Amino acid sequence: MPYCTECGGTLKWDTKLRQYSCQSCGLTFTEAQLSKALDTLYTNDDDEDEKKRQRNRDYLDWWTSSKKKK
Numbered sequence: 118m119p120y121c122t123e124c125g126g127t128l129k130w131d132t133k134l135r136q137y138s139c140q141s142c143g144l145t146f147t148e149a150q151l152s153k154a155l156d157t158l159y160t161n162d163d164d165e166d167e168k169k170r171q172r173n174r175d176y177l178d179w180w181t182s183s184k185k186k187k
């Protein structure tokens with residue numbers, strides 16, 4: 118059962134709207150919106166990108182310093 122990304126309330130599938138609606142705050146989510154919102158909640162892309170950038174910087178530092186030594 119999906120939960121509301123805003124308040125954590127229970128989402129109920131509304132067959133008329135063809136959307137999930139929150140039982141607590143009344144927000145509605147399409148399936149696409151919900152899966153996108155859940156992706157944003159559970160994967161921290163910024164953090165992963167920052168790690169990659171840091172690795173690239175480290176590698177570049179190592180590469181330039183090893184070049185200088187030769």
Ligand SMILES: [Zn+2]
Nearest residue numbers: 121124139142
């Ligand atoms: Zn809600």
